[in-house]
Amino acid sequence: MKELVVSIKDLKHNINQVKKYVNNISPDTNCTIIAIVKGNGYGLDLIKYSKILVENGIQYLAVATLDEALILRKENITKNILMLSVINNEKELEEAVKNEITITTDSKENVQMINKLANKGYNIKVHIKIDTGFGRYGFIYNNYEDIINCIKSLKKNKVEIEGIFSHFSIAYYKNNKHTKKQFDRFKKVLDVLRENNIDIKLKHICNSPGILNYPNMHLTAVRIGSAFVGRVATKNNIDLRKIGKLRVEVAEVKQVPANFNISYLNAYKTNKKSKIAILPVGYKDGYNVSQRNDMFMLVNKIRRIIIAIKSLFKKEKLIVVINGKIYDIIGTVGMYHVIVDVTEDSIKNGDIAEMEINPVYIDREINRKYII
Numbered sequence: 001m002k003e004l005v006v007s008i009k010d011l012k013h014n015i016n017q018v019k020k021y022v023n024n025i026s027p028d029t030n031c032t033i034i035a036i037v038k039g040n041g042y043g044l045d046l047i048k049y050s051k052i053l054v055e056n057g058i059q060y061l062a063v064a065t066l067d068e069a070l071i072l073r074k075e076n077i078t079k080n081i082l083m084l085s086v087i088n089n090e091k092e093l094e095e096a097v098k099n100e101i102t103i104t105t106d107s108k109e110n111v112q113m114i115n116k117l118a119n120k121g122y123n124i125k126v127h128i129k130i131d132t133g134f135g136r137y138g139f140i141y142n143n144y145e146d147i148i149n150c151i152k153s154l155k156k157n158k159v160e161i162e163g164i165f166s167h168f169s170i171a172y173y174k175n176n177k178h179t180k181k182q183f184d185r186f187k188k189v190l191d192v193l194r195e196n197n198i199d200i201k202l203k204h205i206c207n208s209p210g211i212l213n214y215p216n217m218h219l220t221a222v223r224i225g226s227a228f229v230g231r232v233a234t235k236n237n238i239d240l241r242k243i244g245k246l247r248v249e250v251a252e253v254k255q256v257p258a259n260f261n262i263s264y265l266n267a268y269k270t271n272k273k274s275k276i277a278i279l280p281v282g283y284k285d286g287y288n289v290s291q292r293n294d295m296f297m298l299v300n301k302i303r304r305i306i307i308a309i310k311s312l313f314k315k316e317k318l319i320v321v322i323n324g325k326i327y328d329i330i331g332t333v334g335m336y337h338v339i340v341d342v343t344e345d346s347i348k349n350g351d352i353a354e355m356e357i358n359p360v361y362i363d364r365e366i367n368r369k370y371i372i
Contacts, residue, residue, distance in 0.1 A: 010241040026218040036225030038064035043359030045368040127163035132182040163202035171210040244359035263331025286361030
């Protein structure tokens with residue numbers, strides 16, 4: 001048995017905390033919350049997670065792939081769904097439009113494809129993406145003429161321009177110069193549009209770290225992903241709870257002698273006769289995998305090196321809870337197994353072990369079990 005346990009109570013708590021915070025602090029009193037459900041619903045199961053969000057008052061969802069959007073439609077989720085990535089394949093774009101997916105656009109060529117579909121009689125809703133310094137999708141922020149002409153072209157073809165947005169690259173830190181620069185660039189785009197009598201309903205740039213660190217930048221909508229699962233890569237100051245624990249059964253318990261090597265690289269050696277428990281979970285399942293390994297600037301890499309060096313001296317340990325008691329994981333994390341020192345207790349095969357894990361990295365094949 002191996003499953004990711006999701007507490008509905010804690011998830012509802014996080015949804016309510018985010019809604020309360022956004023409603024209380026956003027400059028716009030009717031700020032729209034767009035829930036990001038990409039990556040299999042941040043690892044919580046796209047369908048189950050999305051339904052919980054909708055049941056708790058979230059009116060707008062957003063995905064990164066067309067497949068995700070279509071899965072939600074097949075599950076009869078009728079709420080607004082924003083496709084965050086730009087679709088430049090004509091067949092896929094038409095499939096999105098047929099299923100009433102709100103699409104993102106960022107170029108003259110893409111706008112031409114959208115207009116072509118609009119002329120076939122489709123009702124199309126779009127968000128305009130602006131690249132303010134992320135280097136991914138989006139009109140370059142100071143290409144004002146292209147942005148204006150494309151918007152006018154869409155309107156001429158009766159395409160509804162519901163939103164306009166950009167994306168922060170480093171909102172994880174407060175008072176960051178690049179974040180402020182991105183926001184100023186986006187605001188300038190909005191100002192130029194107003195000067196040309198163009199006002200768009202949903203304006204959004206803040207992601208989860210952005211809503212916490214830059215509340216003055218919320219505008220008329222915000223995009224919430226990691227905050228709902230309680231795993232924001234910044235200080236959590238609104239009492240968010242971490243969602244998701246991995247639960248497995250103890251596969252085997254055995255005795256080993258003193259001075260016996262444990263796991264790869266002989267990373268651990270027993271100092272006495274010991275009893276160990278083998279748990280069928282490893283890095284293939286997403287255990288002990290961290291998104292911060294690839295974040296984001298040189299300073300982060302330096303910090304990780306410093307943390308790694310310190311951990312050698314502090315002997316920081318991974319832990320697991322078996323039958324309600326905390327135990328140390330010994331040795332290295334393998335692809336499929338970890339080993340636990342249970343010398344002092346009568347742990348047996350089949351006992352339940354729980355461990356902290358970021359759901360986004362968990363293998364999709366592992367069952368997601370929602371509990372009240």
